[in-house]
Amino acid sequence: MSTATERTQTPRGIEGSGYEAVIGLEVHAQLLTRSKMFCSCSAAYNDAAPNANTCPVCLGLPGTLPVVNREAIENTVLTALALDCEIPPFTKFDRKNYFYPDLPKGYQISQYDLPLSRNGLLAFTVGDRQVRCGITRVHLEEDTGTLKHAGDLIHEATSSLVDLNRAGVPLMEIVGEPDLRSPDEAREYVVRLRQVLMYIGVNDGSMEKGSLRCDANVSLRREGDTELGVKVEIKNMNSFRAVHRALEYEIERQLEVLRNGGTLVQETRGWIETENRTVSQRSKEQAHDYRYFPEPDLPPLALDGDFVERVRTRLPELPGARQRRFESQYGLTAYDAALLTTTREDAEAYEGLLAAGVPAKLAANWQTGDVARLANAHHVPLQRSGLGVAGLAGLLRLLESGAVNGPTAKALLDELYLPGGDPEAVVKERGLGQVSDAAELGRIVDEVVAANPKAVEDFRGGKQQALGALVGQVMKATQGRADAKLVNSLLRERIGG
Amino acid sequence: MAESYIGRTVAEMAAALRGGRITAVELAGQAIAHRDRVDGRVGAFLARTDAMALEQARAADERIAREGEAAPALCGIPVALKDVLVLEGVETTASSQILKGFLPPYTGTAVRRLLDQGAVVIGKTNCDEFAMGSSNENSSFRPVGNPWDLERVPGGSSGGSAAVVAAGVVPYSLGTDTGGSIRQPASLTGVVGFKPTYGRVSRYGLIAFASSLDQIGPFTRTVEDTALVYQAIAGHDPLDSTSSPTAVEDPVEALRSGVEGIRLGVPREYFVEGVEPGVRAAVETAIETLRSLGASVEEVSLPSTDAGLATYYIIAPAECSSNLARFDGVRFGLRVEEPSLLQTYLRSRDAGFGPEVKRRIMLGTYALSSGYYDAYYRKAQKVRTVIAEEFDRVFERVDALVCPTSPTVAFPQGARSDPLAMYLCDVLTIPVNLAGLPGISVPCGFSEGLPVGLQVIGPRFQDARVLRVAHAYEQAAGFTAQRSPLALEAGAA
Numbered sequence: 001m002s003t004a005t006e007r008t009q010t011p012r013g014i015e016g017s018g019y020e021a022v023i024g025l026e027v028h029a030q031l032l033t034r035s036k037m038f039c040s041c042s043a044a045y046n047d048a049a050p051n052a053n054t055c056p057v058c059l060g061l062p063g064t065l066p067v068v069n070r071e072a073i074e075n076t077v078l079t080a081l082a083l084d085c086e087i088p089p090f091t092k093f094d095r096k097n098y099f100y101p102d103l104p105k106g107y108q109i110s111q112y113d114l115p116l117s118r119n120g121l122l123a124f125t126v127g128d129r130q131v132r133c134g135i136t137r138v139h140l141e142e143d144t145g146t147l148k149h150a151g152d153l154i155h156e157a158t159s160s161l162v163d164l165n166r167a168g169v170p171l172m173e174i175v176g177e178p179d180l181r182s183p184d185e186a187r188e189y190v191v192r193l194r195q196v197l198m199y200i201g202v203n204d205g206s207m208e209k210g211s212l213r214c215d216a217n218v219s220l221r222r223e224g225d226t227e228l229g230v231k232v233e234i235k236n237m238n239s240f241r242a243v244h245r246a247l248e249y250e251i252e253r254q255l256e257v258l259r260n261g262g263t264l265v266q267e268t269r270g271w272i273e274t275e276n277r278t279v280s281q282r283s284k285e286q287a288h289d290y291r292y293f294p295e296p297d298l299p300p301l302a303l304d305g306d307f308v309e310r311v312r313t314r315l316p317e318l319p320g321a322r323q324r325r326f327e328s329q330y331g332l333t334a335y336d337a338a339l340l341t342t343t344r345e346d347a348e349a350y351e352g353l354l355a356a357g358v359p360a361k362l363a364a365n366w367q368t369g370d371v372a373r374l375a376n377a378h379h380v381p382l383q384r385s386g387l388g389v390a391g392l393a394g395l396l397r398l399l400e401s402g403a404v405n406g407p408t409a410k411a412l413l414d415e416l417y418l419p420g421g422d423p424e425a426v427v428k429e430r431g432l433g434q435v436s437d438a439a440e441l442g443r444i445v446d447e448v449v450a451a452n453p454k455a456v457e458d459f460r461g462g463k464q465q466a467l468g469a470l471v472g473q474v475m476k477a478t479q480g481r482a483d484a485k486l487v488n489s490l491l492r493e494r495i496g497g
Numbered sequence: 498m499a500e501s502y503i504g505r506t507v508a509e510m511a512a513a514l515r516g517g518r519i520t521a522v523e524l525a526g527q528a529i530a531h532r533d534r535v536d537g538r539v540g541a542f543l544a545r546t547d548a549m550a551l552e553q554a555r556a557a558d559e560r561i562a563r564e565g566e567a568a569p570a571l572c573g574i575p576v577a578l579k580d581v582l583v584l585e586g587v588e589t590t591a592s593s594q595i596l597k598g599f600l601p602p603y604t605g606t607a608v609r610r611l612l613d614q615g616a617v618v619i620g621k622t623n624c625d626e627f628a629m630g631s632s633n634e635n636s637s638f639r640p641v642g643n644p645w646d647l648e649r650v651p652g653g654s655s656g657g658s659a660a661v662v663a664a665g666v667v668p669y670s671l672g673t674d675t676g677g678s679i680r681q682p683a684s685l686t687g688v689v690g691f692k693p694t695y696g697r698v699s700r701y702g703l704i705a706f707a708s709s710l711d712q713i714g715p716f717t718r719t720v721e722d723t724a725l726v727y728q729a730i731a732g733h734d735p736l737d738s739t740s741s742p743t744a745v746e747d748p749v750e751a752l753r754s755g756v757e758g759i760r761l762g763v764p765r766e767y768f769v770e771g772v773e774p775g776v777r778a779a780v781e782t783a784i785e786t787l788r789s790l791g792a793s794v795e796e797v798s799l800p801s802t803d804a805g806l807a808t809y810y811i812i813a814p815a816e817c818s819s820n821l822a823r824f825d826g827v828r829f830g831l832r833v834e835e836p837s838l839l840q841t842y843l844r845s846r847d848a849g850f851g852p853e854v855k856r857r858i859m860l861g862t863y864a865l866s867s868g869y870y871d872a873y874y875r876k877a878q879k880v881r882t883v884i885a886e887e888f889d890r891v892f893e894r895v896d897a898l899v900c901p902t903s904p905t906v907a908f909p910q911g912a913r914s915d916p917l918a919m920y921l922c923d924v925l926t927i928p929v930n931l932a933g934l935p936g937i938s939v940p941c942g943f944s945e946g947l948p949v950g951l952q953v954i955g956p957r958f959q960d961a962r963v964l965r966v967a968h969a970y971e972q973a974a975g976f977t978a979q980r981s982p983l984a985l986e987a988g989a990a
Contacts, residue, residue, distance in 0.1 A: 056603045060823045062596070062704040063583045063605055065737050095819050097865070099842055106822020162827065291865035293874060296708035296816055298738050 024178035036168035038066030045165035058168035060104030072170035080117030092300040115139035134177030183247035246271040330360040356393030386420025436483035504665035521557035521573030528575035541657040572615030595849025605702010622657030631922035644981035652682030665984030677926025680938035684902035684950025695933035699734030707813035720968035724748035751961035757791035762895030766802035775944025783941040811877035818861030885932040902938035902950035
């Protein structure tokens with residue numbers, strides 16, 4: 001939740017410089033399929049010993065052939081639908097040829113000129129600006145293996161070990177249009193895109209583990225120009241923060257070059273997190289010629305309307321729509337509605353509370369407040385906590401009905417969050433019920449007034465806070481169970497004011 | 498001692514096994530003995546798998562004893578496999594230094610289907626490196642002699658698989674055909690060689706040369722045997738997405754139908770300059786034989802035939818340049834250790850690949866390069882479509898085409914050092930691969946004392962019709978009774 005709200009300023013120099021930044025992002029997202037893209041090996045590459053999840057196909061052994069994973073096609077179509085893309089009736093795979101030890105066949109099976117989908121849209125707001133970022137295409141390819149270098153730095157390594165567990169894991173590439181104008185917008189685009197992917201359950205959203213990766217293309221141009229400037233591609237950004245900082249740095253760098261009368265070169269630069277800068281990796285002249293051509297081992301795919309419509313039925317309510325509905329249907333502020341729809345699980349927990357009879361505002365306050373605090377502290381979301389949505393609903397119903405007071409409810413939440421338990425039974429068993437009997441409280445109030453003449457004197461002399469001390473004494477006498485409102489009015493009754 | 502079955506057919510061996518006249522172990526022993534008698538001169542074998550063969554033969558004898566007539570047709574019959582077909586645990590090299598010592602951890606589908614029938618594998622056969630060549634002289638190990646004249650080539654690229662059947666070592670073998678690599682050597686060695694429709698036989702476990710053209714098929718002494726082997730290996734395979742899910746027509750049953758009323762087309766472009774007079778004469782005589790059997794014969798035209806060779810030599814190298822990228826010295830095969838990754842790649846591939854393979858990788862890399870793709874690869878794909886459509890149109894008028902398989906008979910070793918001259922060997926077979934059609938070469942006589950092959954070509958998935966025409970011709974002409982001198986050596990029947 002916090003990343004979406006983290007804000008920094010636009011790069012210092014570009015405001016008023018006469019230049020504007022133009023940014024387009026390419027996001028790679030691993031699909032959460034059971035098996036790999038072209039063989040039946042498990043796609044859970046992190047859980048296995050090196051090269052354990054491999055077979056002749058994903059090892060690229062001579063004579064092997066790829067077979068398309070249907071689940072991966074469905075998940076990509078689902079993503080395309082979630083991003084409002086067109087899905088052409090005909091698509092095919094192509095080979096992207098290059099040599100690297102993590103690429104066992106010497107080519108990556110990808111999609112070149114007929115991707116699974118194109119012309120989509122991701123809309124969101126950044127501050128007051130409505131951003132509508134076009135999605136050029138969403139296509140499907142296979143991931144590479146991973147290399148472990150002996151020694152810390154690749155250029156000092158004496159040898160490298162190849163692990164092909166990840167080779168062949170289905171990978172979606174989502175190419176965005178250059179519709180973003182600032183690092184803030186770029187970061188929010190990734191946040192929002194990740195949110196959609198996780199909502200529809202196709203990706204686990206982990207930039208840290210690399211299951212979600214982002215490259216950026218950024219160029220500067222004179223404000224008002226329609227032509228794009230010289231583009232630089234930035235790679236190796238492994239967090240939202242890195243995306244933001246790398247773009248800030250790169251915009252500053254390009255601005256500096258232009259201001260000094262220099263010219264930019266089209267190149268690929270890598271973000272060095274520890275040094276907070278980008279460094280040139282290769283120029284346009286050194287760019288690979290990938291020699292794309294249609295994959296002859298896979299016939300083209302015809303995706304008929306029925307198939308697409310069947311996938312469409314799996315599409316859940318998406319975060320943007322859900323947020324707007326929460327605002328109008330439950331009367332929530334935009335801020336609360338955004339928080340409560342951050343993940344599909346959050347939104348479902350919230351609506352679970354409402355379904356269990358908890359009033360909307362009360363549920364929102366607790367879920368975004370104390371529950372979020374506990375979830376963060378324990379790294380356990382409500383729905384996987386011992387208390388669960390049903391337990392919390394029970395607790396909030398006790399609060400709402402006056403059976404317990406606020407502090408008791410809060411203490412119970414803290415206590416039961418992880419181990420779980422039935423709040424009503426705990427209240428009964430330990431006698432935690434709120435004391436709201438006027439006669440019983442009246443007796444205690446009388447005792448407290450009698451025992452604290454100084455405070456009574458102070459209050460009557462105009463010290464309002466003295467009343468608080470007296471309420472505290474009553475609460476103490478009832479082990480915190482007294483109905484604070486009633487205590488207040490009983491005290492005022494006794495001592496005036 | 499059992500009667501010798503050297504030089505006999507699959508059908509004859511199968512009947513003898515069921516009749517108890519010989520055992521699979523004896524058949525394997527005879528095949529191995531004949532192999533060892535002749536192969537020093539022929540050079541057709543790479544890996545020899547005698548221990549495996551004897552084990553398989555014993556299992557086959559038990560199965561035949563148990564199942565009798567119900568045992569599969571190929572149960573207990575010796576076979577040899579072109580060395581581009583992987584067989585678990587048996588060195589598979591594609592006749593290349595880069596794969597020397599490579600032991601595949603899996604078995605390909607076509608070979609698996611033979612093993613499921615109880616086949617007895619006695620070895621892997623020599624071929625042109627990565628199936629690139631038309632004379633078997635591109636093998637990185639040694640050339641193969643033609644059993645009719647050891648100074649001559651057996652054709653290629655499946656030269657070893659053709660030679661082992663022509664020499665009578667095994668009654669059948671498997672080869673692969675990308676531009677003629679089964680039919681042309683069959684023609685040059687006087688045996689039957691069949692390339693099924695593209696997509697009929699799974700390519701899983703076939704070390705790819707050109708994926709959109711490669712197809713596995715058998716060499717046999719008779720068309721009936723071809724039908725038996727084809728029946729065993731054909732059919733959909735979930736591991737090959739380009740294999741067809743449509744049902745396979747019973748090829749053995751189809752042989753009974755004859756050619757009465759069949760309409761045969763003779764493509765005039767297949768009788769042009771370059772076809773030797775002796776070859777032309779033998780093929781024309783064969784066509785007359787078919788006419789006499791009740792087929793109608795008419796001349797047809799496939800006007801883009803002359804574009805086939807150029808088209809093929811863009812598409813096949815383009816695909817091979819990509820298919821052979823995996824031979825990089827990293828995971829298997831030859832690695833020349835160098836201080837840098839780039840040097841390791843360069844030196845490993847330089848040491849591992851022969852000149853023809855390098856030539857085709859370079860041709861293909863060029864054809865796919867940025868700025869050249871449209872002029873070469875894309876244009877070649879368009880021409881390929883035109884060639885396929887011309888066949889489609891002709892097949893609206895005729896049921897099958899008949900023509901020579903190879904423009905020439907077997908030529909002397911070393912006679913064609915110019916690559917272009919070598920490429921011309923396949924001018925009459927390549928269009929069939931480009932269009933994905935079934936094609937067979939069946940012996941149709943001799944020219945200069947060397948075998949000539951008749952090619953029969955059918956529409957896609959009409960494999961059974963192609964076998965039917967070839968079988969009718971073979972029965973009438975009787976050239977399959979002719980044995981090479983090597984097949985007649987030492988106790989051959």
